[in-house]
Amino acid sequence: MTISIAHLGPPGTYAEQATIFYANWLTSNTELTTMLCPYSSIAQSLQAVASGQTQLAVVPVENSIEGSVTMTMDTMWQLESLRVQLALVMPIAHAFISCANNLDSIQTVYSHPQALAQCQGWLGEFLPTVQLIPSNSTTEALQQLDQDLTTAAIASSRAAQIYNLPILASNINDYPENCTRFWVVSQSQDDLINTSASASHTSLAFSVPANLPGALLKSLQAFxxxxxxxxxxxxxxxxxxxxxxxxxxxxxxxxxxPQMQSALAQLTTHAEIIKIFGSYHILPITIEP
Structure with missing residues (x-):
């Protein structure tokens, strides 16, 4: 059986790298084969699962420097019947990629908003006057980078190799311990991973019926x-x-x-809507040097 997996493209993104790791892990632990399907946004990746175009999606949900990926959170709330099957944690090391001869000639830098934010200290120190332009992914601008010697992009060293582009600076993220957590998401009725063992984490979201004093406290007190x-x-x-x-x-x-069942039952009495995204394990990704 072949499993189709949506992820943020084009080739060379961190999401693709996490998806490749997961696909290799899946094929080595099951009899399944995989097919990677790039999409132009995180929302489209999740919508592909919800509509049945793919069976899984690998999407970023949180970065250790910049925090939550809001597009993932908002889309998970908006779409019905999506379930988190597994979490992947991958170290992130950003590279500064350009065909320019030096940093002085750079006028514009492209990358995903998360990557730009994770490197804002380095950019402020070495390129304080450049224009920062957000893109749908870290690799979106790489395909045209050789056409303008005043532009640069922030992406992975793997992406630079894929597009055969030079790296002017490596490991430019503001903190060395930079990692991103990804979710592997499926339709709620699909069970492509053996979940017989007790999971380590559960993710959910809820709303309260009114913005009143104590509404959040009452919802969380049981935990x-x-x-x-x-x-x-x-x-x-x-x-x-x-x-x-x-x-x-x-x-x-x-x-x-049982304790979680009790806490969730109490949460139900205070919340307006509750969506349990799933219980899952966390799988660390090791990047070869």
Missing amino acids: AELGINLSRIESRPTKRSLGEYLFFLDIEADAKQ
């Missing part, structure tokens, strides 16, 4: 009382009205555990 750790909590606008928010949680427990 504290039952000794369940929340490793991440973040708010996002509902997009219905100013001041209304959704709350995204990462919880260090399996949703099937």
Whole structure:
């Protein structure tokens, strides 16, 4: 059986690199084969799974420097029947790629907004006056980079090799311990990974019926009382009205555990809508030097 996996393209993105790692892991642990399917945005990657165009998607959800990938969070809330099967954690090392002879001639730098933000210290020190232009992916601009010697892009050294482009500076992210967490997402009815063992994390989101004092405290109190750790909590606008928010949680427990079942039951009494994205394990990605 061949499994199709959506990811952010074009070739050379970090999402593709994470997808290749996952595809190799999947084929080595199952009898499945894989087919990678690049899409031009994170939202389109998730929509491909929701519409049945692909069976899986690998999407970034959080970076250790810049925080959450809001497009992933918003799209997961908007689309029905998506489930997180696994999390992948991959180290990220950005390279400064250009056909220019030196940094002094660079006028414009392209990359994904996350990459630009993760390198803002380096850019401010070495290229304080350049124009920063966000793109859909780290590799989108690489295909035209050799046509303009005043432009540059921030992407991986692997991407520079793929497009045969020179690297002017390596490891330019502001903090050396830079990593991104990806989710492997499927339709809720698909079970392509053996989940018989207890999972280590659960991710969910919920809204509250009204913006009242104590609404969030009452929703989360059961987790504290039952000794369940929340490793991440973040708010996002509902997009219905100013001041209304959704709350995204990462919880260090399996949703099937009795304590979690009790906490979720109490959350139900205080929340307006709850979406459980899934319980899953975290798989670290090792990048060869």
